[in-house]
Amino acid sequence: MELSTQYNAKEAEKNHYKRWEESGFFTPEINNDENAETYSIVIPPPNVTGSLHMGHSLQHTIMDVLTRRKRMLGFRTLFLPGIDHAGISTQLMVTRQLKDEENKTPQDIGREAFTEKVWEWKHKYGDTILNQIRREGISVDWSREAFTMDESLSIAVRNVFVALYEEGNIYRGARIVNWCPNDKTVLSDLEVEDKEKKDGKLYYLQYPIKESEQLAVSSERRKTLTVATTRPETMLGDTAIAVNPNDKRFRDLIGKTVDLPLTNREIPIIADEYVDMEFGTGAVKITPAHDPNDYEMGLRHNLPQLNVMNLDGTMNEEAGKDFNGLDRYKARRKVVADFEELGLLEKIDDHEMVLPVCERCKTVIETLISEQWWVKMDKMRDMALELKRETDYPRFTPHNPHTKVYTDWLENLRDWTISRQLWWGHQIPAWYDEQGKVYVAKSKKEAAKQAGTSALTQEEDVLDTWFSSWLWSFSTLGWDGDTTSTKDLKKFHPTNVIVTAREIIFLWVSRMVMAALKFVDERPFDDVYITGTVLDENGLRMSKSKGNGVDPLEVFDKYGVDATRMTLAGSATGANFAWRDEKVESYRNFANKIWNATRFCLMNAEGAKVDPESIGICRKQHDSIGVIEDNCRNPHDSKWAVEDLSISNKWIISRLNKTAKDVNEALDKYAFHVAVDKLYHFFWDDFCDWYIELVKDEISDFSNDTESKDQKPKTEDQILARTRIVTILEQSLRLLHPFMPYLTEELWQKLPNTNADLHNVAYRSADATIMLADFPVGDDSLIDEKAESEMQLIFELITKIRNIRAEMQIKPSDKISVHIAANDKTQKIFTENEAQILKLARADEIILAGELDVPEASAKGVLTNGAEIAIPLEGLIDFEKERDRLQNQINK
């Protein structure tokens, strides 16, 4: 078989995914063991508007590694894909498109036409990210693909809403909310982010104290009261001034009134502990309708809430006719100018501050009072907290940083605003009759029954996107509230692990816990693995605005999917890490190494076949009930008894089994980087650098040393040696497969005698694929510490000799003789492996003795066990030159 000398990743990627998918390998049904233990993961649904970024690829790789391994172990696995309708960002996207293409607004075309457009858009572009995901090679079951707005998931949403409403946990109420004037919708606190404003200003405005009350005030300066504000325009909605009751400066003013400039209103001066005496002037203007703190204070003091703004960020008529219709920033400038004209502008200071902005469109948020739908979170919160306290559930990996964050957040959890003033999403199942009375029901028909009339109009608002995603762990498995038990639900819920990013802990993880406990009376998943963040090469967060993002698809093209997956898994320690192309390059090289090692084995594979028994691996198959004896002989009885093999074979078999154990153990602990590291070094160092070199002569047909007596015909021994190396290689490919699916499948298919017999017993009827091969777990009885330490000694000897050769600059072609003084045991080991030592050290002879007896002109070295070695240099090096070289080194 002719293989090119370089691995072509694209070639391998082209074929296999399609075959895997079409053969049903990704579905749990491929497992024909009805009683097999299950393993399930639901993908955190990416936004329908999104495109793949490194964070996705990291998460997906991790989930796929976990899934592929479990599948190979015989578990009935389900890795379920899907996407999220992402209300705000999708609506934003389509609105923009509408503007660009037709110069229309959503309002121009109406709700129905608009949502139709979004659906069109979804069908056209929604597959983008799914196709990108396919490229990653992840083994998700596409037949179960879900979308948060699928019929069944929508029914689930409606049922959950109705249930919560009926038990009094959903209510409507006017509260102060975050409002995005651009998207014209309310936002939850979690959808608001902070933006630093370095050039902010703090305005000092003077409010005249009511004339009739000035008499009571002693000082001349007290004809006005100065307040400091960053938002002068909101003064039009002020309904009080507050000072701290302990502030001596203002004690005489409490209870007095000021004439609010630019309005005809008088407002009181009140006292409240909240006021910080140190900040500004110590007096604060209070605008209950436009600031969350002022809102709270307003409630405490029964202040009127005066709304002076429209929903688009302009001032309304309450602001007065001079301001009505003015944009908030224009209004700000006008207020300042008017104050200046009145002589009431004391000063303007520079003031760095933090502004709340819309997470999606980055518009500065308005806080205003608005009627919204809310979910009471207290009971669900308590359930989740109790579970955490009592059972440390959910268990986070890494544990330390995330556990406290989760608990703290829950403890301070407030009610959740779930309505959004959008058209894209699940429309709230509430209807109003002509009197404005509300009826919440699963359908209009049922609402009509309740109302006794069909003259009803549905609530315009839709639900927060997270109101559907919090059901994801069970809604994707068929739960819709009407149907509460399905086969999938029974088998795959709770899922085993959720793999996601830190910023999603509150938005999603915590809410999923609450939803699953509440609605299906189960935990949504066992473990939570929180990935680190992929940073750019300067250690900065990747972001669209900075343009420093690394596109996974480009990396796939350049280095191959498998190399990228290895890089990601190898970096998955739970900590953030900086992206480095060099890292991928080294795994690309690793892929090439695997390719070439296989190539070498195939060049010498005539007569050989993959046969686990040849290296003592018993085909004992495990399933969830126990051990299925399957053509299993005692490895120590077999005609290839491991005990009778050479030390180098015992050694590599030991290393293989140890590596298998390590990999399994690491993956059980989510220590992906450990697994990658073990595999990399086992394959490259142990298998390629040493084992292949050790057995090369034995398995090769040729030798360039024509005088060698070892040149053999194809004997049975040679065929067995070939069988062993091919089998070890095949086991290695299985271990590597979860990380490097394409390469390993490509090569596995080329190995001799790879067929469905190598599958885990659960998949014997499927077409041959490494995907379903039995995953090596490592056999303790094949771990041979003695062989390992003896080989270690041999390697050390060879390395030492090579070291001397390099240092003395002995030409590779020059043969040397090696004198060794060692104890009997060591001598015995070296004698038994003389041929291999001679070959790998390029030596002619080894002279073993209890003590060294060598010419003076010898290079010497000592091994860690005390054995001494010496290499006579006479005739090998030019002593004159060597002296010069050493002198030069000293000079340096």
Next chain:
RNA sequence: GGGCAUAUAUGUCAAUUGGUAGACAGCCUCCCUUACAAGGAGGAAGUUGGAGGUUCGAGUCCUUCUAUGCCCACCA
């Protein structure tokens, strides 16, 4: 303001429960040896951010300081 991380070779990162500080990339020397130059052999490179402490023994535990990052929070 509170919380949580991080600081280890030139760079990016590892290092189970405290037990000889490693990998990859880069760098230096030699080698296109018939699996692989995306390779092979060898090598140099670290007072583990600073200062204390506990211990036979500390990168690891404690105290403190410094720097950086992230999250949360209502300072106008």
